[in-house]
Every structure is written in C-alpha cells, then in structure tokens.
Amino acid sequence: MNKVIDSFLIIIFWGSGLFLLLSLISLIAYLIVQGGSALSLDFLRLSPAGSPLGTEGGILPAIRGTLHLILIALTVAIIPALFTGIYLTEYAQPSFLLNTMEVLIQSMAGVPSIITGLFVYAWGVVQLGWGISLLAGGIALGIMIFPVMVISIRDCLRAVDSDYRLAGAALGVSPAYMLWRIILPQSWRAIISSILLAMGYAAGATAPIMVTAAAISSPTSGNLLEPVMALPYHLYILFNEHISLDNAYATALLLVIMLLILNSAALALTHNGTKSRR
C-alpha cells in the first residue's frame, strides 16, 4: 500500500488518541475556570439559601446526602458482591448453572440505571411503603453497583497467578485456607480499588435516586425514611430550573474532583502494590 495512505492512517491513530486526552483535560480545565471561583469553603459549609433556593449559600446537605447514599449502597452491595465473586472464581465448577449465573450478572450490569430506580420505586417506595427516602435511594444505588462490583472482584481474583492455586491444590490445602492466606493477600489492593471506583459510580448516579430518594430541598439529617438532597440531583435542579449557573458549575466541579480523588486512590493502590493487577 502506498506511503501516503500509511502516514495518513498513522496521523489518524495518533490524532484520535491525543484528541481523547485533550478533551478530558479541556473538560476539567473548563469546569475549573467556570466553577472554581464559586467553589469556596463557604459553599461546602453552608446550606442552600436565597430565593429560589440555591441561588445563594452552599451545598452542605447535598454533600451529606450523597455520602449517606454511598454508605448505604456500599453496605448493601459489598458483602453479597464479595461472596458472589468468591463463589464464581473459587468454588463453582464450570457448568451450565455457573454460565447462566455469569450471564445474568453481566446482563444486570448492563441494565439502565433508570430501570433499577424504577424497580426500587415499585418495590420499596410503593409496595413496602418507604416513600421517597434515603433508604430507597441507597438500596437502588446498591443494586446498581452490585453486579459491577461482582465482575471486578471476580476479575481481581482470577488475575491471581494460577500456579498458586495448582501448588495449593497439590499440597492438599483447603479452598478456604487458600482464599484467606494466598488469594486474598494478593488481590485485596485490586479489590479495594474496584470498590473505590464503584463508590465514584454511585456518587454520580442521578437517574436511580431521582425516582427513589432525591428532593429539591431537605434537611438531609440522615433519617432513613426521609427524602435527601444529593449532589448530582442538586446539579440537575440548579441548571434545569435556571437557579444558578455559577453554583451548578461549582457543583459539577466538586463531583469531578471527588471522582478524581477516588480514581487516583484506586490507581495508587494498584500501582504501588507489590503485586499489581496488570
């Protein structure tokens, strides 16, 4: 093939890679420029004020609400996800049943988050009578992150060198001993880092809490059966109801900063570990 086409293709490949990197950098830079000035200490410390609510003051209740939601989501999801991940890699024998379970969990990971919200709305909010509440929102987020956590925990466990398993099996060590003494010590960093990423996922999800938990204004005291404010929903309201563009930029910036912190922590965990995942 001739040289012109070759160099053209190489330019396209390089260009697309650099474009992606540059668009992320410019996205973050733009948020900093637009939202940096409004993102002050007072903004983090005060409750929304002004009329309409949110034009002045800060976003403290929304931050608190988001933290509560993440906490509940993790409480709901972590233990089942760990057990399921461990079962899939360490105990289950290859079979039709195992295959079906994997397909179900992977498809669950692909279910749109609004559907997860709708499910919890029908089951928790209406049928069990929780109403629009912190509890319903936390559970919706927990259901949303559960399959994603199972998949990443499973992959973390699978990434452990299979020589160890063979050696362990040859020595007649029990699977539980293998798991606690050999597999988990080698994979816990990767597992924690995938949990951190799941926290970021839960923190930013809007659709599921929009139908199950979120309120435009709420004291967000931590009462399980009370509607809560949450950062992503607050951002949506600030922009959509034309309340305050500056505060919307600041809220978006805060969400992205939270995400960057979680991502950096996850990256640091997997890279500094003696056994990194990849």
Next chain:
Amino acid sequence: MNNNVGNTFFKIISAVIAFTCSLLLIAVLFFMLRESLPVWQMTRPLAFLSGTDWSPIYPPIQLGIGSMLASTLWVAFGALIIAIPLALACAIFLAEYAPQWLAQLLRPALTVLTGIPSVVYGFLGAAVLVKFFEIKFQVSSGESLFAASIVLAFMVLPYIVVNSESAIRAVPPEYKLSALAVGVSKPYVTMKVIVPLAKKGVLGSIALAFGRAAGETMAVLMIAGNVLRFPESWFSRGEPLSALIALEIGSAVPHSLHYQALFAVGLVLILVVTIINILINYLVNNNEMPRY
C-alpha cells in the same frame, strides 16, 4: 475436622448468596411485568410500540410509545455513528502505536471519562453545546437529538476503546509477525490483518455501547429537548424512553394506568437492552466487561 466444617459452611453460604443475587435480573424483569400487566391486557404490544400518541391521563387515553422509541433509537444509533470511528482509531492507537508513557496516561484518562457522572456530561452538553448551537444557527432552542448523540458519543467512547483494545490485543502475535515478515507496512497489517481478526470483540464492544446509550437517562433528559412528538430527523427534538420514565414516574399515581404504562415503557427498555447484552455474550463468548 473443625476446619473442614468451616470450609463447607463457607462454601454453602457463598453459593446461596451468589445464586440468590444472580436472580436480581429476574426480579427486576418480574416487577416490570407485574406492574405493567393491565397495560398488556388493554393494548396489543405492537400497537403500544408503534402508536405515536401518548396520553395516559386524560381521555381519550392513548398509549403509544412510538415517538419515544424512535427518539431512543435516533439518539443511540447517532451516538454510535459519531463514536465508532474515533473509538476504533483510538483503540488501534493504544494497542499498536502508543508509546508506553502515553498509554499510561491514556488508560487512566479513559477510566476517568467513564467515571464522570452522566449528569455532568448532560450539564456541560446543555450549558455549552446547546448554547453553541443556539448562537451558531440562530435558533431559539438548540436542544436536539443530534446534540444528545454528540454527548452520548463521548460517554460511550471509553467503553468501545477499552473493549476493542483488548480484542485487538487478543489477536495472536504470530499473525502480525508473519504479515510484517512479508514486508508490508505496519498500518497495512493493522487494517488488513489485525482489525479483521478482532472483529468479533469489536462488534461486542459496539453492541455494549449501544445498550449504554439506549439506557442513558440524565444526558438525554437535559439535552434532547423533551418534546412528545415523533422525531422526523436527527435534528429534531425528542424525548427518549428513559427520559419519559424519569420525568413522569414521580407524578404518576401508584397503580394508576399512567403508572402501569410507565412500567410497560420500562419493560420495553430493559428487554431491548438485555436481549442485546445476552446476544453479545453468545457472540463474543468471553467475559470482557467494561471497567467503569
């Protein structure tokens, strides 16, 4: 012996939890079906899908989601059309051309791009892109399915890149080495040998991205325009299925026809996405999933 009992106990516990949790998808499907049952007794599924009038509260009651379904398809396919060329080029770049240091920058960047909340994408799309269209084309409202597609393209891009890259990397190196040994150039080998061999994995990643785009809610809610009209073109405004649910479920009286109809919409959406997901699973037949 005690140890042995503990081991068996742990195994049983994890089996029970794993099995129960796998049934989550079934439970979700069951709830969508149960809550929407009266709708299916009232309308034929085909009429529900193809009807273009949505009036669930005031008579004459009409339950047709054709307009919203068309909006969903426009937005999702549109996003793919925009994202695929860029994503594939980027995947090839990462797998074959990127120097180590740049790849080490790009991979975390992709993770961050997938992690940025959809509401932030929606907000930026509405505050920047839609405003830009309004000024550039002198229209009163820049919201359109097209604008939503652009933003969705950015959101699904990292999924396609990451999964396509691993598909490309999975091509055995012998192919590449022997092709290079014949004396053809590296871009030629990439385009004519490696990419065709990775086709299955690449298609899988695209189908996965379609599922993501079709189910995405916040970005389309903020950008697509929220108009219950049949979208004549990519550039008209519309209201995809996900946005319809998000906007109306809060005001629908539980167990009213409106409420039931919204669950019917949910059932359609989850079926579309899940069928695609299961098909990919059989197509690709390995367990690559996106890292968010």
